[in-house]
Amino acid sequence: MIYRSHILICNGTGCVSSKAPAIMEKLQELLAANGIEKEVKIVKTGCFGLCEKGPILVIYPEGATYCRVSVDDVEEIVNEHLIKGRIVKRLLLGDPNVEDVSKSRDNVGFFAKQVRVALRNCGVINPENIEEYIARDGYAALAKAVTEMTPAEVIAEVKKSDIRGRGGAGFPTGMKWQFAAQQVSDQKYVCCNADEGDPGAFMDRSILEGDPHSVLEAMAIAGYAIGANQGYIYVRAEYPIAVQRLNIAIKQAREYGLLGKNIFGTDFNFDIEIRLGAGAFVCGEETALMTSIEGKRGEPRTRPPFPAVKGLWEKPTILNNVETYANIPMIILKGADWFSSIGTEKSKGTKVFAIGGKINNTGLVEIPMGTTLREVIYDIGGGIPNGKKFKAAQTGGPSGGCIPASHLDTPIDYDNLIALGSMMGSGGLIVMDEDTCMVDIAKFFLEFTVDESCGKCPPCRVGTKRMYEILDRITQGKGEEGDIEKLEILAESIKQGALCGLGQTAPNPILSTLRYFRDEYEAHVKEKKCPAGVCKAMLNFEIIADKCKGCSLCAKKCPVGAISGEIKKPFVISKEKCIKCGVCMESCKFAAIVKK
Amino acid sequence: MSCGCCCTDNKSQELDKIIAKYKDSRGALITVLHEAQEVYGYLPLSVQKRIAEGLNVPLSEVYGVVTFYTQFFLNPKGKYKINVCLGTACYVKGAGQIYDKISEILKIKGGECTPDGLFSLDACRCVGACGLAPVVMINDEVYGRLVADDVPAILQKYIDQEAELAKA
Ligand SMILES: Cc1cc2nc3c(=O)[nH]c(=O)nc-3n(C[C@H](O)[C@H](O)[C@H](O)COP(=O)(O)O)c2cc1C
Numbered sequence A: 001m002i003y004r005s006h007i008l009i010c011n012g013t014g015c016v017s018s019k020a021p022a023i024m025e026k027l028q029e030l031l032a033a034n035g036i037e038k039e040v041k042i043v044k045t046g047c048f049g050l051c052e053k054g055p056i057l058v059i060y061p062e063g064a065t066y067c068r069v070s071v072d073d074v075e076e077i078v079n080e081h082l083i084k085g086r087i088v089k090r091l092l093l094g095d096p097n098v099e100d101v102s103k104s105r106d107n108v109g110f111f112a113k114q115v116r117v118a119l120r121n122c123g124v125i126n127p128e129n130i131e132e133y134i135a136r137d138g139y140a141a142l143a144k145a146v147t148e149m150t151p152a153e154v155i156a157e158v159k160k161s162d163i164r165g166r167g168g169a170g171f172p173t174g175m176k177w178q179f180a181a182q183q184v185s186d187q188k189y190v191c192c193n194a195d196e197g198d199p200g201a202f203m204d205r206s207i208l209e210g211d212p213h214s215v216l217e218a219m220a221i222a223g224y225a226i227g228a229n230q231g232y233i234y235v236r237a238e239y240p241i242a243v244q245r246l247n248i249a250i251k252q253a254r255e256y257g258l259l260g261k262n263i264f265g266t267d268f269n270f271d272i273e274i275r276l277g278a279g280a281f282v283c284g285e286e287t288a289l290m291t292s293i294e295g296k297r298g299e300p301r302t303r304p305p306f307p308a309v310k311g312l313w314e315k316p317t318i319l320n321n322v323e324t325y326a327n328i329p330m331i332i333l334k335g336a337d338w339f340s341s342i343g344t345e346k347s348k349g350t351k352v353f354a355i356g357g358k359i360n361n362t363g364l365v366e367i368p369m370g371t372t373l374r375e376v377i378y379d380i381g382g383g384i385p386n387g388k389k390f391k392a393a394q395t396g397g398p399s400g401g402c403i404p405a406s407h408l409d410t411p412i413d414y415d416n417l418i419a420l421g422s423m424m425g426s427g428g429l430i431v432m433d434e435d436t437c438m439v440d441i442a443k444f445f446l447e448f449t450v451d452e453s454c455g456k457c458p459p460c461r462v463g464t465k466r467m468y469e470i471l472d473r474i475t476q477g478k479g480e481e482g483d484i485e486k487l488e489i490l491a492e493s494i495k496q497g498a499l500c501g502l503g504q505t506a507p508n509p510i511l512s513t514l515r516y517f518r519d520e521y522e523a524h525v526k527e528k529k530c531p532a533g534v535c536k537a538m539l540n541f542e543i544i545a546d547k548c549k550g551c552s553l554c555a556k557k558c559p560v561g562a563i564s565g566e567i568k569k570p571f572v573i574s575k576e577k578c579i580k581c582g583v584c585m586e587s588c589k590f591a592a593i594v595k596k
Numbered sequence B: 001m002s003c004g005c006c007c008t009d010n011k012s013q014e015l016d017k018i019i020a021k022y023k024d025s026r027g028a029l030i031t032v033l034h035e036a037q038e039v040y041g042y043l044p045l046s047v048q049k050r051i052a053e054g055l056n057v058p059l060s061e062v063y064g065v066v067t068f069y070t071q072f073f074l075n076p077k078g079k080y081k082i083n084v085c086l087g088t089a090c091y092v093k094g095a096g097q098i099y100d101k102i103s104e105i106l107k108i109k110g111g112e113c114t115p116d117g118l119f120s121l122d123a124c125r126c127v128g129a130c131g132l133a134p135v136v137m138i139n140d141e142v143y144g145r146l147v148a149d150d151v152p153a154i155l156q157k158y159i160d161q162e163a164e165l166a167k168a
């Protein structure tokens, strides 16, 4: 069937939450009411990346991108755009006055600097329809691998591309595959890490939701390369949409003979099962993940033996991250040389980042390695909202660190980020402004690791708890002389003594904030002050007598009756009664209340 | 309303079905627990015992797994499960205040359930909607771009909904 128009509507988590399904229903209803439901096709796609401006829909052939669409806008879109052929300028993303509407978003910095490899199909195809994937060269890489290449040639190509793992540590993928291929065993496994534990990252989720077949295809290629016929995808239970789309994709791939027995008429067999996580961060660690797939408590094991030798059920196993896999079909199809032409000397290709926090354009971006943080935050991210000042960017989640303004011009790659005391991690990038207290942030991450430590090894179980207690004390205004030094000593011993990556990297948030923001720690400990005004215990609200008009509004708003005074005379806040909720400051019309 | 324990017949039949389905597959314990929790809303000891017997694994192992993973509950949750995202993106955007506000209004702490069984409150980690931070999930409904002042109206919606149901 041929349609005169296609409406692509984002069905990623962000847009679903901002009511994309209701918009779709309304669209269907109005298309039918106008009798054009057979002329216009609605396509549910994955994430376009710019969740901040969601729900987003794109109408072809014009290529008009509409943003922040609400259910009430649908009627106008149908009547104007679809029936009368007039663009609804008020909803266009970017410059509404360009001649060619498909270009309206081109000078939106958010899109201009991106290079989409892993996200090539996200927001372009319907993830629930395998034919749309195939139409975009889907499964051509698998066909090429199994019919034209030997397993050794596949591995050689991946090695030559120099792709490094996108899940955190950046281990060379080709090398990992080669180790596993060299093992002699009756059974091997290919696993996909879709646990996405970094709280503040959602690129794996978007790939699974927007382009699940790319992961299935890559896993089959990996299976062919190492000699495995069974794959497992370990997904967080918190990602129901991703699980549902994966299930659909697996079913379709089996129906098309792209998974199962005798793939492309060869004697290569490969199938994939999904396993759900159950909310344990440590299960993102490779050995813990495999114990969890086995149905046990997800505790890590000591390495060696490495999973490539003894992994799942003691069989040689490779584990790669979702984004790593999403790159593989492109490497096989377009070649290692093409891939390694993107990026820096030691980090090839692109990286997807989930940018969030205090930034204008929150969302998902894919950039060539070597792009600077400044470009990501200002050109793509649109800078910091409300005229506030940038303070730090956090990468690497609970294993990473905070990068200050003085290093904004560093090109992003694996090695540079480690040199700065952070790490690439899986790609969460949280921007913090002047209102963020760095001690509080360090405490936030430590609370996370204390919670998530599996308890198997004492340096992590006990050590992180001690560090948390010290940080807690400091943020309560009870820091003691010598606390900072104690933190440093503890951090070093935990780094060296912990069993797995969780413990070994747990001190990073403290070490990096100490490295760049030591003065903030010192202000907390020595002067009992929180310079960012976050740590409540050290905060005092005061009324500036000169500015106070004595209107009594604050006294009325105060939930504990801590403010008193006479009308038309300056009011005062009782320090004993004040619970530091900040309501008075928000309510004052004369900016007469300050926190110190 | 049923008492929610495993004595209710329908549920126990469903549990039997789940156990039968996975009895012979390797490493299926976590999958069985997920599905059992879908049925019961939580995993009381009686259910764990049945699973242990059905899959032929020691009860200690079942209990060990249940307590290891935060997504498995030993106690019932509210009819409306409130999950406040305290992931990094949400935290930086003030999710803490929203959590405090809910806790203040419902007079319960994290992990607790209101006495009428209507609401339970938990903190959770990134739900992957960081673009909308700060985010609160109530059952499957996601509320994004929140400020603390939005909280009373959202909770009231559920309370009103309940009152309607009670009338009908
Ligand atoms: C505590 C901890 C948590 C981790 N969480 C994840 C995760 O959520 N996703 C992921 O892909 N890798 C995670 N990793 C890294 C994995 O152990 C592993 O290195 C990675 O999945 C390998 O895939 P890659 O080589 O494609 O990156 C984690 C590691 C540690 C130590």
Ligand code: FES
Binding pocket: A199, A200, A201, B085, B086, B087, B088, B089, B090, B091, B125, B126, B127, B128, B129, B130, B131, B133, B134, B135
């Ligand atoms: S941090 Fe809350 S949704 Fe990601």
